[in-house]
Amino acid sequence: MTSATIGSSSFRLCAVSLDGSFRNQTNTVQKRELAVLIYELLENSTFVPIGHSGGPYxxxxxxxxxxxxxxxxxxxxxxxxxxxxxxxxxxxxxKDYRFVCNSYSDASARMLPERLEAIDMGRRAIHNEASELLKERLKSKVDIDHETARRLFTLIYLLITQNTPYRAD
Incomplete structure (x- = not known):
């Protein structure tokens, strides 16, 4: 199990953990990305379970x-x-997010900055669309702000596409 905790305040996350259904990350870069992402969620999140009087959660x-x-x-x-x-x-x-992230990584060493910026704009657009979908799908259970939704989608992306046998192909 992967777990992290941080100081408390109301309507925010104080801990994020991953159960054993996710494979342990062996890649150092993936481990670091996951740790940074969880830290960002703990440092700055708006997480309001519907009908509950306050956290942290x-x-x-x-x-x-x-x-x-x-x-x-x-x-x-x-x-x-x-x-x-x-x-x-x-x-x-x-699938689209993985494709555009891979495209950016592949192109970063040999493309002009303008082309990289265009790819990154596409990545941000997909990220925003996925974040809005996540907010919509969770709205009956938990209210989250845009930045929390973005971070949660990124966490889901990392866990699903890079760290588990399940693939979004």
């Missing part, structure tokens, strides 16, 4: 039969919600 992510399971508890471990999120609506976005 612990988020545990699991992958069960092609669905992302989000389990939310209070800082002290009292259960708040568990939600299964179908990844089917995200398949195209995950």
């Amino acid at each position: 612990r988020l545990c992510l699991a992958l069960v039969e092609g669905r992302l399971v989000l389990s939310v508890t209070t800082e002290k471990g009292a259960p708040i919600l568990s939600h299964q999120l179908s990844l089917t609506p995200f398949h195209r976005l995950l």
